[in-house]
Amino acid sequence: MCNQLFYVNLFFILYFSLFHNVFAAQTKNFNLQLKAVNLGNWLVTEGWMKPSLFDGITNNDLLDGTQVHFMSTKLQMYLCAEHGGGTIVVANRTKAAGWETFRLWRVNETFFNLRVSNKQFVGLEDEGGKNKLVAGLDSPGKKETFEIVRNNDDRNRVRIRAANGLFLQAISESVVNAEEDYEESSWEDNDPSVFKMSVLSDTVLKGEYQITNGYGPQKAPKIMRDHWKTYITEDDFRFMSENGLNAVRIPVGWWITKDPTPPNPFVGGSLKTLDNAFTWAQKYGMKVIVDLHAAPASQNGRVHSASRDGYTEWGDPFIPDTVATIDFLAQRYADSPSLIAIELMNEPQGVNLESLKRYYQEGYDAVRKHTSSAYVIMSNPLDRDSKVLLPFVRAFDKVVIDVHYYNLFSDKFSNMNVKQNIDYIKDHRASDLSSLTTSNGPPIFVGEWSGEWKVQSASKIDYQKFMQVQMEVYSRDTFGWAYWAYKCDSNYWSLKWMLDNNYVKL
Known part of the structure; x- marks a missing residue:
């Protein structure tokens, strides 16, 4: 009997060891030139991407913030x-x-x-x-x-x-x-x-806080759950895979860890939706980056951080709760063969750099408690030089720096024509990526970019050239890129629309 128990135990030890090694090998050998897309406005609402979500709110011009x-x-x-x-x-x-x-x-x-x-x-x-x-x-x-x-x-x-x-x-x-x-x-x-x-x-802010608090506890649960169920489906993962994408970056909010009963006004159910995404990603051979897009108290005051009123209030007092969010996500998905990375925070801005580094250290440690194979992505602060994290991250293993590139949001792009925009990508963006990419440095990830720009009356060929040059330049980095976003009511922000209408081929 003792011999039988010994061999049974030995079998399970070998089995789980083999499973772990296979999973680690899958992640290690996966082509790091990610061609990814952001599943924005799914689990973290951004009203500009689908304004109709807010139509049913009474006094919807008087939202939080x-x-x-x-x-x-x-x-x-x-x-x-x-x-x-x-x-x-x-x-x-x-x-x-x-x-x-x-x-x-x-x-x-x-x-x-x-x-x-x-x-x-x-x-x-x-x-x-x-x-x-x-x-x-x-x-x-x-x-x-x-x-x-x-x-x-x-x-x-x-x-x-x-x-x-x-x-x-x-x-x-x-x-x-x-x-x-x-x-x-x-x-x-x-x-x-x-x-x-x-x-x-x-x-006017139109984010997760505004939509859930705007509809209130009686209406918001149905609105949000219907949205999660229909906005991104298994068919979308099949479509993405068939069209050359090999990964998704999924923005999530800190309240997902409190499912199924997150604090008011947030709605429970997003965690199950994220579980579904991992299942679909595995089925269609895709990888997942879980991106903490909305940290407690808001890391940048923007609508995509689920800020209540536009103030940036994240700092030292909120580090423990933010680390707990990362720990929860790492523990839940560490054994999934689809997990390629966890991003500790999206687009910090206006936060103390030393506090951010302290959080990145603790967030990294939280991930490493559960997995040694998943990458840890650290988003470069929007209000700092793109190289500000380079000395800091050299102390870590399998850390990626995330930079975001848009030919928008700055006056310098306002009067650029098509050629000037394309040259800016070839010269300035390429130079910035080159300065970030070193032989012993971290992989670089262009975690957000878009085919949208400030050029008026651009032709389809103009858009195609602009998309193509960005893919060529951003593919030179060592981790890959992720387009913002997969779906959007504004066509040029929607990679699905761009693919369906032959504006781009991956």
């Missing part, structure tokens, strides 16, 4: 948080700038918190029986919650109901309070409770 100005129609002056916050709110500015700007935190369809430029919140303060308006608390509560009541005939003509049930009134340039009952207001200009609200349209 939207910036607004309020001008008193009686005084013809803007509300202002003096000194950007920390003291009273007045109505004495003829023009609106930073101190006169309020960022919305949406409580429900009509109730909001108002955040000012020093990141404090507007609220009522009872001083000698007077309910004056101040901006001095770091966290919003009942007194910092206001109802925005919109006029039916002019949606930007509003009244703001405070927590005491009364409307805010601009009594004078120095006095804004909620004292008298203006419930029967006629909405005329001389009414001190009427304000002209200006929505700064270029500040």
Whole structure:
């Protein structure tokens, strides 16, 4: 009996050892010249890629993070948080700038918190029986919650109901309070409770936080789960594989580790969708990069980081939670033959470099607890030189530096013609990649690029040339590239559309 148990145990030891070695060999021998695509707007929402996702939200111009100005129609002056916050709110500015700007935190369809430029919140303060308006608390509560009541005939003509049930009134340039009952207001200009609200349209955020909090806990689960189920399917993995792609980069948010009950307002179910992606990738011979696109508290304040209001607040206090996210993902997918890499963070910007390096060290260690074969990708900070991480990463094994190249988002591209854009790729992009690629340095990954540019009325041949030159240059790096994105309502951002319409052949 003992001999039988010995041989049974020996069999399982040899079996699992063989499985591990096969998996490691598959990853090691996989062609590192990745031809990948980003599955953007799937598990981390980016509303610009499919605006219709937000159509069913009530007051969908007043989402979390939207910036607004309020001008008193009686005084013809803007509300202002003096000194950007920390003291009273007045109505004495003829023009609106930073101190006169309020960022919305949406409580429900009509109730909001108002955040000012020093990141404090507007609220009522009872001083000698007077309910004056101040901006001095770091966290919003009942007194910092206001109802925005919109006029039916002019949606930007509003009244703001405070927590005491009364409307805010601009009594004078120095006095804004909620004292008298203006419930029967006629909405005329001389009414001190009427304000002209200006929505700064270029500040509207449409990301994961905005869509889930916008629809609310009753509607958001169905909206999000239907989207995950239909936006990317097994047929898409088959299509990608058949058209020459060998990998996908999948953006995920930190809340995926809390599935199936992530904190509000996020919706559970994205983890199962990511599991499906690994299954489909294995079936069609593709590799997966799991990319932490949205870190806790936002690493760049952008919509794709699931920021609530556009502020970058990631830093040392959030390193443990971010590392825990990486540890969870590495543990879950370490044994999958499809896992090629885990990216520790996407596009950090405005964060302390030493804090970022400390996190990258701890994130690397978290991955290595579970796998020695998967690559660890470190995204270069957007606001730093592309070579800033090179000395740091030499201490690690199987680390990749991710850089993103777009002929967009800078004024220098505004007046470039077709030839100048193509020459920029051949000269500047090629030179930058060459400076990054050294004999004993880390592999380089162009983790995002696009066929979109600022050229107006470009022909199909122009687009084909622009795509081709980018693929030629970006294929010179040592890890490969990933197009942004697979699907998008804007055609030239959609690699699927570009392939279907013969703009590119991989």
